[in-house]
Amino acid sequence: MEIIVQPREMQQRSEQNRCQGIVITFVPTMGYLHEGHLSLMREARKRGDVLVISIFVNPTQFGPGEDYAQYPRDMERDLALVQDVGVDICFTPSANEMYPDGFQTSVEVHHVTENLCEASRPGHFRGVTTVVAKLFNIVKPHLAFFGQKDYQQLIAIQRMAEDLNMDIEVIGLTTVREADGLAMSSRNSYLSPAHRTLAPGLYRSLVKGKELFARGERNAATILNAVRGMIEKETAAAIDYVKLCDARTIQDIDTVTGDAVIAVAARLGTTRLIDNIILREE
């Protein structure tokens, strides 16, 4: 595996690969990798010729007072973890290379970012779409892979790629979970043992919502009351939101009539966790 630090060098390498007809697949990450990332990489490995990953903790997607400085970082561990996956290039730029003096451009996707996480993380999605647009321009992938745990992020990136004619297939893959159902996330490492025990209650509550849907319930308020009630009872987490949205537009809905998503964000101690479950007619 080759490590490339300079954006220009990464760009030139990808340009050469593209000229030779090589299919580039890409998994962007902020590091502190877990099985969720590795499963994206394994799928990306299968779908192309050259697999590029990036490890970059992007400062512009963290708000003031958020965990940018504390975000877990361990490059040595990450590089060891990806050895067996068949990664060809790991792109690890510095913040100065990505955002040099004078940087003043951003990419903003509007409607799909206005609900859910935007209220408590204003500007977060602007930071995400800006860095992903930059990474796409540098890595020049044909296919890029993202986890569905960050569902709103996935939809925003798909929207951006389509709206800006990026000619990149943005693929979302199923959330990878711990044996007890907790969605894998680098931030799970922040959880105290007591909160780690409570955290899977979030997913169990989402499953309860999906069970109601499977039994024919279509009223959003009824489903959300059940999910919220179970989160409160099982986890005592401080709920940021529990919402039922149209799966494509991320707008709140009153009645489920097509593909929908139940999305939750809640804090256990100081750790903010997000998760979601898709409701789809069988």
Ligand code: PAF
């Ligand atoms: O999901 C993440 O890890 C990040 O938001 C991403 C897509 C790598 C952009 O920094």
